[in-house]
Amino acid sequence: MTVGTGIGSDPADAIDRLVRSCSFVIQSYRPDHLIYFCSPESRSLVSDIEAGCREIRGIDPPPSEICLIEDANNFSRCFDLIYGVCVLFQEFEIVIDASSGTRSMTMAASIVSFLTRNTVTHVTGEKQGGLVIPGTEHMKEMSLFAAYDRLRLHQAIDQFNTNHFGSSLGLLSGISTIPERDTYYALFHGYYSWDKLNYTEAYRYLEHADDLAEGVSHNRLFLQNLIELESKCENGYSKKEQCRLKQEKYLYVLVDLLNNARRRIEDERYDDAFARLYRVVELLSQVLLLTWNIDDIEGKIHFTELRKILHEKKDISLYARRADRNGVIRIGLRSKFMLLDDLGMQGAGEYYMHLEPFLRIRNDSILAHGLTPVHGDAAHTMWDEVFTVTRDACKGLPFDLEHLLLQSAYPQLPNPMS
Numbered sequence: 001m002t003v004g005t006g007i008g009s010d011p012a013d014a015i016d017r018l019v020r021s022c023s024f025v026i027q028s029y030r031p032d033h034l035i036y037f038c039s040p041e042s043r044s045l046v047s048d049i050e051a052g053c054r055e056i057r058g059i060d061p062p063p064s065e066i067c068l069i070e071d072a073n074n075f076s077r078c079f080d081l082i083y084g085v086c087v088l089f090q091e092f093e094i095v096i097d098a099s100s101g102t103r104s105m106t107m108a109a110s111i112v113s114f115l116t117r118n119t120v121t122h123v124t125g126e127k128q129g130g131l132v133i134p135g136t137e138h139m140k141e142m143s144l145f146a147a148y149d150r151l152r153l154h155q156a157i158d159q160f161n162t163n164h165f166g167s168s169l170g171l172l173s174g175i176s177t178i179p180e181r182d183t184y185y186a187l188f189h190g191y192y193s194w195d196k197l198n199y200t201e202a203y204r205y206l207e208h209a210d211d212l213a214e215g216v217s218h219n220r221l222f223l224q225n226l227i228e229l230e231s232k233c234e235n236g237y238s239k240k241e242q243c244r245l246k247q248e249k250y251l252y253v254l255v256d257l258l259n260n261a262r263r264r265i266e267d268e269r270y271d272d273a274f275a276r277l278y279r280v281v282e283l284l285s286q287v288l289l290l291t292w293n294i295d296d297i298e299g300k301i302h303f304t305e306l307r308k309i310l311h312e313k314k315d316i317s318l319y320a321r322r323a324d325r326n327g328v329i330r331i332g333l334r335s336k337f338m339l340l341d342d343l344g345m346q347g348a349g350e351y352y353m354h355l356e357p358f359l360r361i362r363n364d365s366i367l368a369h370g371l372t373p374v375h376g377d378a379a380h381t382m383w384d385e386v387f388t389v390t391r392d393a394c395k396g397l398p399f400d401l402e403h404l405l406l407q408s409a410y411p412q413l414p415n416p417m418s
Helices: 011-029 045-055 075-088 103-116 145-161 165-173 181-195 199-206 216-233 239-266 270-292 303-309 317-322 333-343 348-364 376-393 401-407
Strands: 034-038 064-068 095-097 119-124 138-142
Touching: 011 045, 011 095, 011 119, 011 138, 034 045, 034 075, 045 064, 064 075, 075 103, 095 103, 103 119, 103 145, 145 165, 145 181, 165 181, 181 199, 181 216, 199 216, 216 239, 216 401, 239 270, 239 376, 239 401, 270 333, 270 348, 270 376, 303 317, 317 333, 333 348, 348 376, 376 401
Parallel strands: 034 064, 095 119
Antiparallel strands: 119 138
């Protein structure tokens, strides 16, 4: 309860009105404990208020204590003290009464109510000359939750737009008064799942989510196509057709990883970005190998089949040495590009040699095999180089790489607070 010195030209009447108002609040709420926020001038009125509880209201005043605000016209001091006390008692049910006090005190009390999600109240009633007529008092409560929820929604949108999807969901979870909260929740959960590469879960949320920004419908179509490709790859197509479908599916994943890496760079998480770009380079080789019906992800490279494809190549000892007792060949990233060269893809080996310095940085990074941090300039440059190589290497494929990159880019939601 903030306590002023009363309103009116007659000091005795002003104090009487203040006592009647404050004692009415105490009678209305019957608090277990009461904290008075007083100025040096109003401190002595606490005993008058307690006497008013007994004499006017017929109740015993609750246990109480006084928090003294030395300068009750200084908003910052009023706010700091009232906010600090409310936080200290946040585990209890709190009502903040701002029926009296300086303008700075009552304004601070209202803002504390907003920030701590506690009800703020004041006494009102029929008025004469701007003053409440005794006997007509009643309490007026104001719950500022809706305003606070609106602020949290704007903060959640801002977190979403900066790729902090977990934080955006956390902010939404505390909102209870905004009708569109569930609409944003479905959208945020969809992109939260997608950013973690859980495409099925992401589509489940985005399938019926509202298009709150340009790009959501394109994203939904991208996910739908990716999931349909996953389903088709499980059906009984010929090996050649299965390889074509897998090639398209892997390319969708590759493009999504490029966007994922770009978001990590925007977040200055360069080591994470390098890890994703390394996978893009490996996935690129696997996408290209499917042109020859060689599936190095969900299938296996068999030496006997590879020997038939490379029948014009004299030296196949490299691949023979890599075959296990079952004839399955396991080769690393560099060898995959060398194999593409052997299969007749001109420049495949050069692609690898061009990217090798960046791949070495990744291998030396703290999230791979070394302890060296990755710097932003290197991450930006690697993204550009990997994209350029991917675009050039995929020119012969019947897919529009740049269109897919745009289709899978996350939207920016409009935010009035930005």
